[in-house]
Amino acid sequence: MPGRHAAPAASAVIAVLLGACSPSTPTPPAAAPVTVQSTPAAAPAKAVLGAFGFDVSGMDTGIEPGQDFFEYVNGNWTRNTEIPADRSSYSSFTTLVEQAQEDTRAILEAAAADAAAAGERRKIGDYYTAFMDEAGIEARGIAPVRAELDAIAALADKPGLARAFGASLRADVDLLNATDRYTDRLFGMWISANLKKPDQYVPYLVQGGLGMPDRDFYLEGGRMADLRTQYEAHVAKVFELAGMADGKAKAVKVLALETAIATLHATALETDDVEKGANTWSQADFAARAPGIDWSGFFDAAGLSAQPEFIVWQPQAVAGIAAVVDRLPLADWKDYLAFHAIERASPYLSKAFVDEHFAFNGKAMSGTPELRARWKRAVDEADDALGEAIGKIYVEKHFSAETKARANTMVANLITAFGRRIDAAAWMTPATKARARSKLNGLKVGMGYPDRWRDYSALEVRRDDALGNAQRASLFEYRRNLAKLGQPIDRGEWFMLPQTVNALNIPLENRLIFPAAILQAPFFDGAADDAINYGGIGGVIGHEISHSFDTNGALFDETGKLENWWTKEDFARFEEAGAALAAQYDEYKPFPDLAVNGKLTLGENIADVAGLATAYDAYKLARADRPAMALDGFSPDQRVFLGWAQIWRSKFREQALRNTVLTNGHAPGHYRALTVRNIDAWYPAFDVRQGQALYLAPGQRVQVW
Known part of the structure; x- marks a missing residue:
């Protein structure tokens, strides 16, 4: 679409999890922390999901965890959830996307109704108004694109x-x-x-x-x-x-x-x-x-x-x-x-x-x-064109300092845990470990929203020109990118909006970004049990950290340069583990005639395995001085893995699932939940035994990091 916000690709190897008026608080220090941080006290009194952040009602306990962990955790949710008629799929991500759309709609409608609005607030209100003006758009018919068609018709030569x-x-x-x-x-x-x-x-x-x-x-x-x-x-x-x-x-x-x-x-x-x-x-x-x-x-x-x-x-x-x-x-x-x-x-x-x-x-x-309803499309279009102008208001209304502090604490603990996994990697030589550690120590993390907001003052927005607004926004974004050429690298630029439900790793800058909108239940809840949060957003954060060391991220050094920092023997062992994981995912068949492509999804699968393992370790480190208490009969170890599987709740229409399997670098959510079968601690936590469908012998469990 003319105005889609596809331009901000920070590099050819951006790894995507699935992509305020005041400056943000500082990111975690560049060096990996040497101490484990305690989680700040939660402000909310009641978890959004269930008694402690987990939706027990969504489980199907008639299925053994070792047979299908996704269905064990999410079976009732899958059966009882209808995909909305305006969607091709529905998932934990979708629930937050819809909430972010509702929140953004309120921002846009308030701006559109404000006759005294000026500056960016006026622009976002006018953009929304123009797209919502169905009567005006209908009256103009094909006229808005006529000039472009005439220019094409006038082309006379190659x-x-x-x-x-x-x-x-x-x-x-x-x-x-x-x-x-x-x-x-x-x-x-x-x-x-x-x-x-x-x-x-x-x-x-x-x-x-x-x-x-x-x-x-x-x-x-x-x-x-x-x-x-x-x-x-x-x-x-x-x-x-x-x-x-x-x-x-x-x-x-x-x-x-x-x-x-x-x-x-x-x-x-x-x-x-x-x-x-x-x-x-x-x-x-x-x-x-x-x-x-x-x-x-x-x-x-x-x-x-x-x-x-x-x-x-x-x-x-x-x-x-x-x-x-x-x-x-x-x-x-x-x-x-x-x-x-x-x-x-x-x-x-x-x-x-x-x-x-x-x-x-x-x-x-x-x-x-x-x-989809027109207002939903209008929200997406406005985000594409003026996303950070909207994002300023979004974080003021929907992202607290407490949430940011809690999330930064988890990041610090996860970096500590990943560093210990590097140190403990028996297959890696000291020389490669030192480079891996250097890369981890230099990792930068953006949480919630950027330190500096984008300037939209040069973008013309008209209250009666929906197509023209989208075209001008697309050209504005293109020229904004052209202006980077010859300039120093801006390592504070964000490539996702605060109201986006996703996360990403930027290997060329050795940097992670976690938008505000993903820091909500089921991924993160300030009133939820720590184990659920570590299994949820902790697994996501661990996933993004691990992208710095997956099949693509591992090719970049600590400065972001495409450079081989591995010994030949270490990289061969790394690739061997990746091949084993690819073979594991090749066995998953959503349809009799179509299997997951283990090679296409390998980078994401490595990040899932390493991310979940790191989240589990980080939880153990953060709670090492506290007694292991059961909640509703679930042990802390169980709750970490339940939190992980809960975030991958998803349903697809057949055509959409087939398209996903063919073209998407991520495995469908069902199979991402099954990452647990590569984590040793999952087996005793749920009494998973040899002979069950998901059982892997210890030597077959892939543990890249």
């Missing part, structure tokens, strides 16, 4: 086409964020620290050009073939709604063109290979290595004519796409550009366009029965 591609370039890709791995623009780009020179910004150019999420949607049979038929009909319908002649013939050409691009795309596994992605090209290299596009005109129109070098992530795809631009006639490309211009604009146009956009992208692709 040099003009190259300039059109360059002018449409946006900072809109995040390779490891499941929702932003692709772009429908010919190429995707973001600007971040250089993999090889982490003290410099560089533009990353990646493959793009597809209207469906992945090459497999164009090349595979079965369900994918049916989706292609529906996609072609959708393209034809979009042309028809726009009043353009020969929609069916144009749709055939658009699908053929995108299929030609798809055959050139790198696979998801190839894209995840950081070392293969680190290809530095000078601007002059493009003409020699990827002939077929007037690259000089492309970069000039993109505002990059003075940029000396780029990182080209999938060079074969970029070269192949350039050749397709040269080979196919201009008329085909004009139809392609026209379709995507209308498709991107459709959510901001009249009802007929909105409905058709949802019919394919929601119903056909993900199985979602109903379009």
Whole structure:
């Protein structure tokens, strides 16, 4: 979408968990703490879930933990929870997303109703008002996108086409964020620290050009073939709604063109290979290595004519796409550009366009029965465009100093625990341990919200121009990223909004970010039992710490540079453990004909195993001087693992689950809950025995860290 907030990818290897007016309090110290911190007293009097932060009613105790721990913890919740009609899935994350949307809606509606509002408050109110103005949008019809369509129709030659591609370039890709791995623009780009020179910004150019999420949607049979038929009909319908002649013939050409691009795309596994992605090209290299596009005109129109070098992530795809631009006639490309211009604009146009956009992208692709309420879409759009302006108000209203202090205490304890796991790693030589320790000691953590807020003063927002607002916001974000080039790296920039329910690791900066919105039940509750909190948000924090040492994070040194800091023997043992974990996940089959891809999900699975193990250790360290008391019959060890499994509650519609398994770097929640089978302490805690489905012999339990 024109205004989506996809641009802030800090690096090619951002690892995502699933992505105030006053300055924030300091982050934990750079050096790993040498003492364990006591948890501050909780302010709330009653836990949100159950008596101590765990929803006992959601359990199915008729299932033995060793047979299916996810169902044991969440079976009744799964049976009794209906996926809302406007969603393709529902999970613990979704409940918090919906709460954050409600909270944000209140902020936006108050700003929209405030006649005296000025500055950013006026902008967020006007943005929301413009999107909610259905009558005005309906009256304008196709008019808001007409100028763009006229410009496309006026293209007279391939040099003009190259300039059109360059002018449409946006900072809109995040390779490891499941929702932003692709772009429908010919190429995707973001600007971040250089993999090889982490003290410099560089533009990353990646493959793009597809209207469906992945090459497999164009090349595979079965369900994918049916989706292609529906996609072609959708393209034809979009042309028809726009009043353009020969929609069916144009749709055939658009699908053929995108299929030609798809055959050139790198696979998801190839894209995840950081070392293969680190290809530095000078601007002059493009003409020699990827002939077929007037690259000089492309970069000039993109505002990059003075940029000396780029990182080209999938060079074969970029070269192949350039050749397709040269080979196919201009008329085909004009139809392609026209379709995507209308498709991107459709959510901001009249009802007929909105409905058709949802019919394919929601119903056909993900199985979602109903379009989300307009106010929910308006909240997402406003977050995309003015997210930190909204975030300032959000943290003032919904994020307490006590929550931040408690979370920072847990971070300190988890870093201590992870450091002890490094020290205890019998498979690792002292030289590699020293480098790992150095990396851990330099880890920075952002909690809740950024120290400095983004300045939106240059963004024009009109109260009667929904599409224009989204387009200007997208261009504003792109130019904000361009302005980084040649400047010092800003290691305080946030790449998630405070109201986002997620967390991330930025290996190029050796930094973690935990937005305010995830620091709520079931992940974290100030009134909950410590064991539940350590199993929940502690596991999440441990997960993000561990991303610094997973299959991608382990390739970066303590400065954020892509550099091998391992001995050859140590890395071989690390890869051996990863291969064993990948094989374990390959055995999970959500459908008889479709299994989890252990290699595609390996980085996240390593982070889950190490994160949960670290959270368990940190809980033990934090409570070492206190008696182990049972709550409702559950021991402290049991409660840690219950807290972990509870956060992975999830249900999917079939189409959505199939898409997730095919394209997402995360395993579905059911299988993330089963991480427990690699943790030794889980077995005695729940009396898991040989012969049960989840039992692994001690030598088969994967413990990378």
